Amino acid sequence: MRLPFRAKEKLIVGIDIGSHSVKVCQLERAEKGYNVLSLGSALLPEGAVDDGTLHDPDQVGEIISQLLKHLKIKDRKIGFSVSGYSVVVKKINLPAMDEQLLKEHILSEAEQYIPFDLNEVYLDFQDLQTNRDDMAKTSIILAAAKKEVIDPYLEMFKAINLLPVIVDVDGFALENAYEYNYLKNENIALIDIGAAKINVNIISREASIMARDIVVGSRELTDQLQYEFDLDPEEAEALKLGASAANDRQEMIEEIFHTRCVQWMEEIKKTINLYHATNRREPLTKLIISGGGSNIRGLTQFLEKKIGLPVERFNPFTKMIANPKTIDPEYLKQIGPEMAIAAGLAIRPSAI
Numbered sequence: 590m591r592l593p594f595r596a597k598e599k600l601i602v603g604i605d606i607g608s609h610s611v612k613v614c615q616l617e618r619a620e621k622g623y624n625v626l627s628l629g630s631a632l633l634p635e636g637a638v639d640d641g642t643l644h645d646p647d648q649v650g651e652i653i654s655q656l657l658k659h660l661k662i663k664d665r666k667i668g669f670s671v672s673g674y675s676v677v678v679k680k681i682n683l684p685a686m687d688e689q690l691l692k693e694h695i696l697s698e699a700e701q702y703i704p705f706d707l708n709e710v711y712l713d714f715q716d717l718q719t720n721r722d723d724m725a726k727t728s729i730i731l732a733a734a735k736k737e738v739i740d741p742y743l744e745m746f747k748a749i750n751l752l753p754v755i756v757d758v759d760g761f762a763l764e765n766a767y768e769y770n771y772l773k774n775e776n777i778a779l780i781d782i783g784a785a786k787i788n789v790n791i792i793s794r795e796a797s798i799m800a801r802d803i804v805v806g807s808r809e810l811t812d813q814l815q816y817e818f819d820l821d822p823e824e825a826e827a828l829k830l831g832a833s834a835a836n837d838r839q840e841m842i843e844e845i846f847h848t849r850c851v852q853w854m855e856e857i858k859k860t861i862n863l864y865h866a867t868n869r870r871e872p873l874t875k876l877i878i879s880g881g882g883s884n885i886r887g888l889t890q891f892l893e894k895k896i897g898l899p900v901e902r903f904n905p906f907t908k909m910i911a912n913p914k915t916i917d918p919e920y921l922k923q924i925g926p927e928m929a930i931a932a933g934l935a936i937r938p939s940a941i
């Protein structure tokens with residue numbers, strides 16, 4: 590006999606499909622918190638995924654299949670997240686009402702808030718229940734994603750025999766990982782620097798206040814190195830990561846990095862300034878950076894100096910335990926910032 594409270598709540602396998610690589614994270618519930626069961630990533634061919642759109646489902650599906658096989662993950666229930674032009678997240682204020690009424694209200698009013706034809710999107714919402722009494726207004730988060738962008742992912746997963754039970758938004762998954770691992774009462778900015786985009790999500794009083802996708806990212810560095818030194822993409826990537834020697838190109842490389850980092854910083858600063866202009870009483874106390882681009886040497890110090898706030902690298906496994914026999918502690922530490930979204934997805938329960 591198995592008592593229900595003995596059964597471990599099953600979690601989904603988190604799959605973060607970026608434009609540079611796919612990242613997989615599997616956790617299990619432990620007595621206190623979570624154990625990390627497996628982690629891994631695999632590169633994707635250029636153009637296979639772009640601005641959140643899946644262009645090459647066959648190849649991406651094959652790479653995910655191989656990665657799961659390699660990680661010996663047999664569970665079929667997965668969660669993935671999307672971002673980009675096809676996803677719209679809006680925060681609205683409505684009078685507090687019960688869930689059924691709220692649903693009807695949102696379905697009839699959503700056109701006002703969502704810039705797409707409602708027949709062409711998947712729509713979901715969450716009542717943040719910010720109302721202090723029944724009559725007050727409450728904040729609702731609305732999320733809509735275009736079916737034409739989501740459906741190819743669903744079909745790809747089906748073709749490789751996986752069952753997506755959660756479709757999340759990158760920023761929400763990041764926030765989820767943050768909330769579990771960090772103190773909640775701080776005002777902070779989560780900044781995910783990927784290959785093709787920088788996602789800024791400002792969290793204040795335990796809720797996302799402002800979120801923005803900036804369409805710049807670490808791939809620009811690769812592209813520019815490729816162009817300046819007449820390299821192929823692999824050579825440029827190796828040079829960027831320091832895997833091949835810079836030699837007499839060092840000065841030029843530093844200049845390229847510097848110029849790009851200044852541009853990113855300016856964009857990040859715009860969002861932070863906007864937040865501060867409208868939330869004077871809740872100043873940010875720090876920035877938490879994640880994504881592969883956060884590995885750029887010196888970026889933390891650069892942002893600290895230019896933005897004037899402490900900058901920390903995101904470790905989504907701070908409060909989790911990993912068996913050092915199966916997951917190398919060095920790898921866990923190094924891959925942490927890139928795994929933030931996958932870890933945020935992997936916390937979600939599979940029973941829905």
Ligand SMILES: Nc1ncnc2c1ncn2[C@@H]1O[C@H](COP(=O)(O)OP(=O)(O)OP(=O)(O)O)[C@@H](O)[C@H]1O
Pocket residue numbers: 606607608609610611782783784785786787806807808811826829830879880881882883884885886927
């Ligand atoms: N040490 C490093 N220095 C510079 N860039 C790095 C370093 N390590 C990784 N990167 C870059 O980070 C990027 C990959 O980051 P990440 O895995 O977060 O992107 P992604 O999730 O696939 O992309 P996106 O979310 O933008 O679609 C690549 O452009 C890679 O070159």
Ligand SMILES: [Mg+2]
Pocket residue numbers: 606607608783784880
């Ligand atoms: Mg990413």
